[in-house]
Amino acid sequence: MxxxxxxxxxxxxxxxxxxxxxxxxxxxxxxxxxxxxxxxxxxxxxxxxxxxVEVDLLEGAQAHRRKFGGGRGQPVAKAVGLKAGNTPTVLDATAGLGRDAFVLATLGCTVDMLERNPVACALLADGMRRGTEDAAIAQIVARMRLQQQDARNWLPEHGQPASYDVVYLDPMFPEPDKRARAKKDMHAFQTLIGGDADADVLLAPARRIARQRVVVKRPRTAPWLAGVKPDFCFDGESTRFDAYLPML
CATH class of the missing domain: 3.40.1630.10 (YhiQ-like domain)
Incomplete structure (x- = not known):
């Protein structure tokens, strides 16, 4: 419904x-x-x-992360290879509410975002709209572009070989039990969106599009996407970033 x-x-x-x-x-x-x-x-x-649940790029957690999150030392920044002399272009193929995309845009990356769920798209588009009205982050939001697209179709049909430095995948992973639940507001969003059980099909076409790497964000104990061992990974306390080299 x-x-x-x-x-x-x-x-x-x-x-x-x-x-x-x-x-x-x-x-x-x-x-x-x-x-x-x-x-x-x-x-x-x-x-x-x-x-x-709303997307607020001006205040709250996103503002705190922008100001005090650790800059290029953040795990997501390291995972995409963001460093002096390399500010990659990024395709976030499972954008959700755009939280990591905003972090990367804050650090200078141009981020194209795909999201198939219309509710997530509407929330993110509204947050970006309000962001463009604030001088402090308008330039950041200008580096973010959103399309309502299903990455399962878009990647093989529209993605050109080596068209982005990095393809970023953060598929929703089903919560294993109540103890692992997110905060109450995000739990409502996750309940609505559900787990991306079909995300395995994204890895192969993503590796044909990326120039430098594909980065897959996963819960720390989750299995590898599509059962494929990453070329290298970045571990965190609750999440990890699996990185795959391109297949051009």
Whole structure:
């Protein structure tokens, strides 16, 4: 069932609903998820729950990470090979809410983003829209480009060999149990999106597009994508970044 949007006709919320082919609702449903236009921003809500999910590039966790996250010393920056003399172009083929894409754009990378889920696209597009209105991060957001596309189709059909330095994959991994749950707001998003059980098919075409490497973000104990051992990896406390050399 499609997720609907509660937004006044003529509002930016209604425009986002039209852009991503999401129905407009007159009121919140009795159960399930819905999008709501509130305080001049779009948020994902769940009936009976107070927690909401929105993309905020100006304040909160993203702002803190931009200011105090460690710059090029961050694991994701090291994983894509970002260093003096190398600021790679990146295709984030499973963009989600654009959190890592924003970090990479903050550090100077141009990041093209693919996301197939219209709800995630609407939330991310709204966050980027608000970001362009703030002088502090407008130049960062200008380095981010979003397309509503399914990477399973886009990579083999539209990706040209060696067209990006790095292809970045962060498929949603199913939560193994309640102890591993994300924060309550992100759990609502993960519940809606579900695990990307079909992500294995992305690795081979991604390796044909990347000039330098493909980087796959995984939970620390998760199996390798498509069962393929990476050429090298970067380990973190709860996640790891598996890196694969291109196959041109």
């Amino acid at each position: 499609s997720i609907g949007v509660i937004a006044p006709v003529g509002s930016m919320g209604a425009a986002l609903a039209a852009q991503f082919d999401l129905p407009l609702l007159e009121s919140a449903p009795a159960t399930g998820h819905y999008l709501v236009w509130d305080r001049e921003r779009l948020a994902l809500a769940e009936a009976g729950e107070k927690a909401r």
